[in-house]
Amino acid sequence: MVVKSRISGLRELSVQERRAAVVKSAELSEDALGTFGTGGISDDQADHMIENVIGRIALPVGVATNLTVNGRDYLVPMATEEPSVVAAASNAARICRGLGGVHATATAPVMIAQIQLVEVDNPEAARLKILEAREEILEKANLQDQVLVSLGGGALDVQVRTVPTRSGEQVIVHILVDVRDAMGANAVNTMAEALAPRLAEIAGGRPLLRILSNKADRRLFRVRAEFDAALLGGEEVVRDIVLASDLAAADSYRAATHNKGIMNGISAVVLATGNDTRAVEAGCHAHAARHGVYSALSRFEHNAAGHLEGTMEVPLAVGLVGGATRAHPTARDAISLLGVETATELSQVIAAVGLVQNLAACRALAAEGIQRGHMTLHARTVAASAGATPAEVAQVAVRLVQAGRIKDDYARDVLVELRGAQA
Incomplete structure (x- = not known):
């Protein structure tokens, strides 16, 4: 499948005509995006997804155009109620398209299973004892999900920290798990539950919390793009975007709004594909505060050619298997439209949308003003x-x-x- 993300005149078409144009550009079958015209799910389907269902709420789903990531074009579904988000992402993607688009890299899809051990008499000795039992712990963890192991994933390592708290020192165990194409919550939670009694026995304490961490800082995605100075509006606009970026890096009040602009793009794609927006948002905002002060997730700088260079690093815990990504028909259609084959590829596209969305907002602020x-x-x-x-x-x-x-x-x-x- 060779997607063409440039679609001329899309804005002037009717909704039905746009859908047909997108299907044609994505080389999909004529009925491939059928659920986008029906609202997606029935009452019965909704009733199987959550409890106490009384209805459904629909959000507009737009398609961002012009996006190129690692040399490949993508048409990106975005679910959002906010005007200008989809148009801004499409325009910013066009501004970097001629200079190579967005370049993305990723770490392995590793999530953290966290087990809290309390009432441990000798926390430091307990830490070492748990590390000594590393092989036993990993073997037991991997017995919980042999399908994941057969796919090349599974528990990789054990980390132990002693954390001073108001109620005394606690022993916190992290199991690092390669979750492959899953978001990973079910896999790591199952491992944490299974391991907790044995870890408590080794430590001589009591297990309490045993759940994944949404601070997914082992599952990072890095994106960069070069934005054409002339298309941005010239040297003065480039300079002012850099100045605005510098403020966001230094001031948490500005950083909160700066990062909200990033999440306008990220959350819209996460939601459209049936992934967990709250987990992704929690992880991104935690990453923004990883140095002890809340700061900007992205940076914009001049480069030697006079263009604007944008860079960003974010954790993204999203998947292609399980949850609403499979249960929600529209989420399945959104994945089909994207044409992604792995959770890593999906995450790279999501991060790319976050970067171009952020650039669009910064450009509007530095040029004519956001309003x-x-x-x-x-x-x-x-x-x-x-x-x-x-x-x-x-x-x-x-x-x-x-x-x-x-x-x-x-x-x-x-x-x-x-x-x-x-x-």
Whole structure:
């Protein structure tokens, strides 16, 4: 399959026409994205996913275009309610496309099973005893998921820390597990449960918590891209993006908003593919504070050619097997559209979207200001919520933007005026 992520005129098409154009560019069968037109799941399907189901909530799913990662084009499904996110990601991907797109690398898909041991009389001696039993512990861990082991994954190593707490020193055991194409929660939780009694016996204490850590700092994805200075708006815009990036690196108040821009892209793809947005967000924000101060996940710098170089490192615990990625029909369609074959490839695309999304926000702030583009798209939402029909939305949105009054009450006034003129 050879995906073409450049689709000319996509914005001007109807929803049905866009879907057909995306299917054609992705070289999928005509009915491949059928669930995108139906809302995805029935009440019965929802009832099997969570408890006490009373209904469903739908979010718009857009497709980000122009993205190239490691020399391959991707059409990226993004589930989000926020205007401008999909358009901004597509535009920023275009700005780096001509200079090679996004380059991505990854560590192994290693997750951490964490076992808490309390009431240990001699924590340091217990730490060494557990390490001495490393081979026994790994063997027992791998007996819990022999399918994972047969696929080349499984428990790799044992780490032990003593952690001083308000209630005394505790012994914390980490089992490092290669989870292959899974997110990994079920595998590592099962191992943690199975190992806890034996670890407590070795340490001479009591097991308490036994669960994965969402601080997935063994499962890192690094992306970089070169953004064309001319397409960004020139040398002054490049300089101001660098200055904004430097503030985000130094100031946690700015970093929180800077990283939110990254997560606009990351979370939208994670959600569209049926993965765990909360786990990914927790891991990314923990990584942003890994040096003891909350800081920016990305950096932007001038390079020797005068272009803007963007770099980012994030942990991403996502999978292609298990959970909603298999249970939710629309998530399956989203994976098909992406055409990814491994969880690592999926994560590289997700990280790439986070970087280009971040660049788009920084460019808007450094150039015309965030409100101009964002509010232009928001005007369409306001027009629709005020009661405009699909045929009226564009006209009302233009009037709202021209007046600088993107408000529900003014949208209703504009609608009354338009309809009166047509009567």
